[in-house]
Amino acid sequence: MSDFLSTLISGLSLGSIYALVALGIVILFKSSEVMNFAHGSIAVLGAFAAGRASDILGFWGGVLVGLAVAGLFALFVERVLVRAMKNAPIVSLAIMTIGLQVILDTELPRQIGSDIIQLHQPWGLDSVDIGGTLVPWNRIFTILVTLVIIVAFLLAFRFSSWGVSMRAAAEDREASELVGIKLSRITMVSWVLAGVLAGVAGIMLSGAPSAGLTPTMAVIALRAFPAAIIGGLDSVTGALVGGLLIGVLEALTITYQSELSFLGRGLGDVVSYLLMFIVLLVRPQGLFGRKEVVRA
Amino acid sequence: MPESVDTQKPPTITVAVPTQRRRRKSDKRTWKWAAIAVLAVIALIAPLYLTSYWLQLVFAVSAIAIGAIGLNLVTGTADQLSLANPFFMVVGALTYVVLCSEADAERGLVGLGLPPIVGLVGGVALAMVAGLLFSPIASRLRGIYLGMASFGLVFVAIYVLNNAGALSGGFNGRSVPTFELFGIVFGRSDEPLVIAGVPFGRWELLWYLGLALLVAAAWFASNILKSRSGRALRLIASGDLPASVSGVHVAWYKAQVFAISGMYAGLAGVLFALSIGSIAPETFSLELALEFLAMIVIGGMGSVAGAVIGAAFVAAMPLLLQYALGDIPAFQTGEISAANVANYVYGLAVILVLIFKPSGLVGIWRDVMNSFRRRKNIPTTTES
Numbered sequence: 001m002s003d004f005l006s007t008l009i010s011g012l013s014l015g016s017i018y019a020l021v022a023l024g025i026v027i028l029f030k031s032s033e034v035m036n037f038a039h040g041s042i043a044v045l046g047a048f049a050a051g052r053a054s055d056i057l058g059f060w061g062g063v064l065v066g067l068a069v070a071g072l073f074a075l076f077v078e079r080v081l082v083r084a085m086k087n088a089p090i091v092s093l094a095i096m097t098i099g100l101q102v103i104l105d106t107e108l109p110r111q112i113g114s115d116i117i118q119l120h121q122p123w124g125l126d127s128v129d130i131g132g133t134l135v136p137w138n139r140i141f142t143i144l145v146t147l148v149i150i151v152a153f154l155l156a157f158r159f160s161s162w163g164v165s166m167r168a169a170a171e172d173r174e175a176s177e178l179v180g181i182k183l184s185r186i187t188m189v190s191w192v193l194a195g196v197l198a199g200v201a202g203i204m205l206s207g208a209p210s211a212g213l214t215p216t217m218a219v220i221a222l223r224a225f226p227a228a229i230i231g232g233l234d235s236v237t238g239a240l241v242g243g244l245l246i247g248v249l250e251a252l253t254i255t256y257q258s259e260l261s262f263l264g265r266g267l268g269d270v271v272s273y274l275l276m277f278i279v280l281l282v283r284p285q286g287l288f289g290r291k292e293v294v295r296a
Numbered sequence: 297m298p299e300s301v302d303t304q305k306p307p308t309i310t311v312a313v314p315t316q317r318r319r320r321k322s323d324k325r326t327w328k329w330a331a332i333a334v335l336a337v338i339a340l341i342a343p344l345y346l347t348s349y350w351l352q353l354v355f356a357v358s359a360i361a362i363g364a365i366g367l368n369l370v371t372g373t374a375d376q377l378s379l380a381n382p383f384f385m386v387v388g389a390l391t392y393v394v395l396c397s398e399a400d401a402e403r404g405l406v407g408l409g410l411p412p413i414v415g416l417v418g419g420v421a422l423a424m425v426a427g428l429l430f431s432p433i434a435s436r437l438r439g440i441y442l443g444m445a446s447f448g449l450v451f452v453a454i455y456v457l458n459n460a461g462a463l464s465g466g467f468n469g470r471s472v473p474t475f476e477l478f479g480i481v482f483g484r485s486d487e488p489l490v491i492a493g494v495p496f497g498r499w500e501l502l503w504y505l506g507l508a509l510l511v512a513a514a515w516f517a518s519n520i521l522k523s524r525s526g527r528a529l530r531l532i533a534s535g536d537l538p539a540s541v542s543g544v545h546v547a548w549y550k551a552q553v554f555a556i557s558g559m560y561a562g563l564a565g566v567l568f569a570l571s572i573g574s575i576a577p578e579t580f581s582l583e584l585a586l587e588f589l590a591m592i593v594i595g596g597m598g599s600v601a602g603a604v605i606g607a608a609f610v611a612a613m614p615l616l617l618q619y620a621l622g623d624i625p626a627f628q629t630g631e632i633s634a635a636n637v638a639n640y641v642y643g644l645a646v647i648l649v650l651i652f653k654p655s656g657l658v659g660i661w662r663d664v665m666n667s668f669r670r671r672k673n674i675p676t677t678t679e680s
Contacts, residue, residue, distance in 0.1 A: 099646030
């Protein structure tokens with residue numbers, strides 16, 4: 001039982017990280033129809049900047065720098081690259097972010113090198129005893145921070161003027177522009193927000209049980225994509241549910257690997273994609289995605 | 297009624313008198329065939345002068361180019377994002393290895409020992425079947441969702457390679473049996489095939505095989521593009537709704553084109569495995585899927601020639617950079633590798649092409665030719 005509990009907690013904490021990245025992906029897709037393949041790398045970039053800055057400024061200073069870098073970088077991508085491709089097809093925009101991903105995914109591991117970058121979290125690698133198993137504080141903080149961010153985001157999305165304009169813009173760009181919504185400002189805010197969310201995810205991912213930021217993190221961040229697809233690319237709720245679902249599923253697979261050994265090694269790496277295939281078979285638009293009504 | 301057709305064309309064309317135009321057209325055709333003949337002769341005699349390093353490089357590039365042509369049908373023409381190429385390459389390569397290797401009881405490897413040509417055809421066929429099996433997903437998804445779903449296939453392929461040890465040799469991979477055709481063994485270095493006193497080793501023969509299959513693949517794809525199916529695919533790119541309104545069975549065409557791209561990638565997989573000499577999980581990575589997209593974007597979306605040019609650009613670049621810049625101190629200290637620089641160059645090239653010239657290198661070539669034509673008052677073209 002205690003085994004199950006600790007698995008659930010680690011799954012939820014991993015899932016919250018996926019949910020944060022997936023939420024960013026969904027926000028970008030809704031606000032500017034960009035499927036950002038480089039989003040995982042933005043998370044790594046944020047964590048990297050936070051790690052380097054925390055050597056001088058300490059953890060909290062590092063966090064500020066990391067989030068600022070991630071947000072500003074996302075803003076740069078929007079202002080310079082996405083804006084230059086106005087009216088391009090969705091697939092071309094996605095491929096453009098793939099080009100960006102190739103560059104980032106080469107440069108960041110090269111910068112990180114073989115050493116593990118410490119973020120100097122005040123809670124370090126400390127753990128707490130819950131029901132007989134040790135759970136790293138970092139995991140618990142991850143779940144709590146995600147909870148706070150997501151509640152705040154959902155409230156903002158529902159009630160703030162940004163949220164209302166963004167939903168209107170996602171509904172119908174032209175009509176919302178006609179009623180005086182500044183699309184370019186909405187898009188900018190969305191990109192900065194998505195970048196910051198990715199930065200938070202990256203920083204959380206570089207804490208316990210991982211010793212710090214490692215180059216393999218980019219691979220983990222990739223699993224936010226099936227999370228976004230499972231939930232539905234145009235659904236905020238979907239991103240959260242998809243992220244948590246995949247996190248828990250992955251943690252369960254890894255814990256009970258010995259019972260599942262007939263399925264082979266490394267099942268935890270593919271289980272999220274298998275779930276994605278099943279969901280797409282049943283609901284091509286994702287669990288919470290809105291179906292386009294087309295007679296074809 | 298040729299006159300009435302003429303009046304509908306752009307003004308530059310109406311300048312030319314019909315008789316002149318016919319002559320120019322036949323001139324153009326003669327030139328085209330002359331160019332093809334020259335290229336064919338060069339392709340035939342080049343192996344006599346090139347070292348095996350270059351022969352191997354060209355063979356690997358033709359393998360990759362075949363995969364890129366197939367991908368270009370799905371992503372370039374029909375505008376359905378696909379990252380599944382490494383998956384299909386794994387299906388093709390694995391089938392070839394299993395069908396043609398001898399069984400190895402010591403390592404517990406399965407092998408049927410069939411003739412290599414059976415393995416080649418089997419690999420292509422099974423890759424197509426794999427594409428069709430994915431059709432319940434592929435045919436119903438819009439471009440971007442398909443991209444994500446096919447992206448998952450790459451991880452499935454790596455997982456299968458790692459775990460189906462009896463077939464793939466597991467993490468360490470398995471060596472690829474030598475190709476053979478009509479009793480000619482491709483690459484027995486102890487007694488090479490000798491024609492008119494010239495020895496033909498592995499890479500000389502594979503050079504011919506690669507180029508012949510590349511030409512066949514390009515010809516097949518350009519015929520698809522010119523046919524009813526090609527027009528249907530271009531219509532699907534403009535949206536599911538307009539296509540279905542025009543009478544295109546969207547789901548069926550999406551499934552078909554995905555399966556055809558699977559065939560192409562399956563063939564590419566067999567050839568690529570032959571060029572490397574072994575199959576291992578790390579070869580068929582997600583990076584390869586991204587490189588394929590870079591190829592078709594840089595070369596020119598929807599163009600067969602573009603896919604080949606893009607493949608040459610992306611696949612050969614790390615080796616060419618190593619060759620050209622090998623002496624730079626940063627390379628020698630290991631601070632940065634040629635593969636790193638190649639990634640920066642093609643990543644940046646993808647971004648720049650999409651922003652400034654979405655039709656890619658082929659589009660630039662067309663512009664250059666058109667500006668030349670305009671000066672000479674020859675009709676310009678918009679399609680390749």
